[in-house]
Amino acid sequence: MAVHSISVKELVSRVRLVFPGAPENYILNLINDALVEIGTYKVKVVHGMITTVADKMYYSLSDVSEDSAGNKLEVNQVLRVYLMDNEGDYIQIPRLIDKNLLLGDITSEDNLNAPD
Amino acid sequence: MASNIKYPENQAMYFIEGDTLALITRVDSSGNGRTSSRKQWKAISEAVTRGLLLHYYAEPNSVTSITSNLDIDNALELAVVDYVKKCLYMDRAGSSPDAGVMQVSMNMASKHERNFKEAIQRYGVRKKDKTGGSRVVKVPNLV
Numbered sequence: 001m002a003v004h005s006i007s008v009k010e011l012v013s014r015v016r017l018v019f020p021g022a023p024e025n026y027i028l029n030l031i032n033d034a035l036v037e038i039g040t041y042k043v044k045v046v047h048g049m050i051t052t053v054a055d056k057m058y059y060s061l062s063d064v065s066e067d068s069a070g071n072k073l074e075v076n077q078v079l080r081v082y083l084m085d086n087e088g089d090y091i092q093i094p095r096l097i098d099k100n101l102l103l104g105d106i107t108s109e110d111n112l113n114a115p116d
Numbered sequence: 117m118a119s120n121i122k123y124p125e126n127q128a129m130y131f132i133e134g135d136t137l138a139l140i141t142r143v144d145s146s147g148n149g150r151t152s153s154r155k156q157w158k159a160i161s162e163a164v165t166r167g168l169l170l171h172y173y174a175e176p177n178s179v180t181s182i183t184s185n186l187d188i189d190n191a192l193e194l195a196v197v198d199y200v201k202k203c204l205y206m207d208r209a210g211s212s213p214d215a216g217v218m219q220v221s222m223n224m225a226s227k228h229e230r231n232f233k234e235a236i237q238r239y240g241v242r243k244k245d246k247t248g249g250s251r252v253v254k255v256p257n258l259v
Contacts, residue, residue, distance in 0.1 A: 005190040006197070009182050014197055019204045024182060027200060032178045034199035035188065038236055039175035043188055046174040049166040052119075054145065057159035058136040059168070068166045074175045078132060082169035083124040083139070086147060090169045091124040096131040096140070 039076060048073050119164040120147035126258065128160070139168065195235035202228035 006014075012027050048067040050059055059065075061075045082090035121127050121143055128141040142150055145161035160167075176187035186193055202225050209221035 003190060006186065006193045008179050008184045008186065011186070011193075011197055011200070012182060015200050015204065018201065019208075022204055028179055028182070030200045030203050031186075031196055033203070034196045034232075035176045035178060035186070037199065038188060038192060038195065041236055042173050043192065044174045044176050046172055048170045048172065050168040050170065052139065052160050052162070052164045052167040054161055054163045055159050057138050057140060058133070059139065060135060061132070061137055062135045073170075073172075075170070075172045076175055077173040078137065078170055079173065080171040081130045081137070081139075082171075083121065083128050084119050084164055084167045084169075085124050086118050086120055086122050088118040093124050093128045093130055096129040 042077075045079070046074070048075075117165050119162060119167055120145060122147055125256070129157070137168075137170075192235065195232050198228040198232040198235065202232060 008028070008031065011031065012024060015022060015027055048071075049069075050073075051068040052059075061073065061078070063072070063074065065073050065075075067073055081093055081095070083093045085091050121141060127143050127149075128139065130140070131138050139160050140157045141160045142156045142158075143161070144150055150156050150158065179186065186196060188196075205221045205225035205228065209218045209225060212218045212221065
């Protein structure tokens with residue numbers, strides 16, 4: 001059974017019924033604004049993989065950070081984290097609530113914000 | 117390539133700090149426990165290709181041209197129409213010298229804003245919720 005969905009072209013047509021002179025680029029920008037707003041709610045679940053680096057503690061989750069294949073991660077909220085074990089299986093690891101670690105390991109770090 | 121960590125569930129942890137995910141383990145690069153109890157938890161000691169798997173909520177892909185498709189569930193697509201119309205009505209209200217047109221445009225902008233908020237904020241998650249079936253709790257074996 002076919003699923004009905006609206007393409008961007010159809011969306012622009014619907015908008016232009018009321019606003020015939022609206023520029024296409026402007027409508028595309030507004031659509032992207034809407035998608036950013038919708039993205040703040042829990043609408044898309046993604047499974048991404050990151051390559052770990054020896055002695056590196058902090059891994060960036062910023063808008064420009066990438067997964068191991070070079071694709072943008074675009075993380076809004078992390079649900080679960082798995083780490084590969086010695087047999088190549090991914091095992092879920094717990095999240096540390098109390099972040100007051102005795103040791104601050106800054107070796108090989110490139111994701112720390114230094115004052116500028 | 118597999119790691120040397122035999123039991124990640126009790127030899128590794130993560131936490132989120134701002135825009136970063138911190139990964140700490142209590143084993144060295146050979147998979148043996150660190151000897152110092154004070155400095156037990158440190159950054160992972162080995163490079164593991166695709167070693168971390170994250171499940172996360174992500175942003176939908178942006179559209180780049182008129183031939184693109186929306187990267188959201190089709191139940192939420194009408195909300196995008198409402199959002200675009202809301203903005204265009206607000207633009208019209210702000211640029212029209214006619215008080216009547218301005219008033220009507222503001223009313224229409226409010227209506228579309230209400231529609232958008234109802235679709236996304238109030239019902240968005242429920243509308244596309246695909247969870248069903250009987251429930252079970254799986255208690256992890258921590259031995």
